[in-house]
Amino acid sequence: DVELRVQVTTFHFQHSQPSQNAPQLALDSSTPLDGILEVLSGDVTYTGCGRCSAELDTDANGIYCPCYPCLPHTAVRRYYRPGVLTVSGRSSSQVCVQVPPVLLQKILDAPPDKLHRSSG
Numbered sequence: 001d002v003e004l005r006v007q008v009t010t011f012h013f014q015h016s017q018p019s020q021n022a023p024q025l026a027l028d029s030s031t032p033l034d035g036i037l038e039v040l041s042g043d044v045t046y047t048g049c050g051r052c053s054a055e056l057d058t059d060a061n062g063i064y065c066p067c068y069p070c071l072p073h074t075a076v077r078r079y080y081r082p083g084v085l086t087v088s089g090r091s092s093s094q095v096c097v098q099v100p101p102v103l104l105q106k107i108l109d110a111p112p113d114k115l116h117r118s119s120g
């Protein structure tokens with residue numbers, strides 16, 4: 001095990017379909033509450049396979065398509081979209097760290113399904 005002590009300088013969610021027209025809103029220590037609420041009211045969660053967290057599509061009837069690699073497991077759950085943390089260490093150099101959905105939920109300490117219900 002290795003322990004790193006870094007300071008998070010910014011954070012943003014990665015969107016499933018990045019658009020050249022849609023700016024990525026980054027959160028940092030100067031972000032006002034309105035900015036945080038704007039980010040959290042956006043497309044920051046998705047429904048995915050309960051086993052591997054892959055994002056699931058829906059058919060014409062709104063039914064989730066199965067995750068074929070994980071069959072016969074068919075559970076679904078809400079996940080946060082992956083995020084990117086920009087961190088800096090003692091030397092002031094910055095590094096971007098991609099954070100997968102399951103780890104992001106542990107960092108945020110809030111279930112994504114609760115956020116989805118309250119914003120919908």
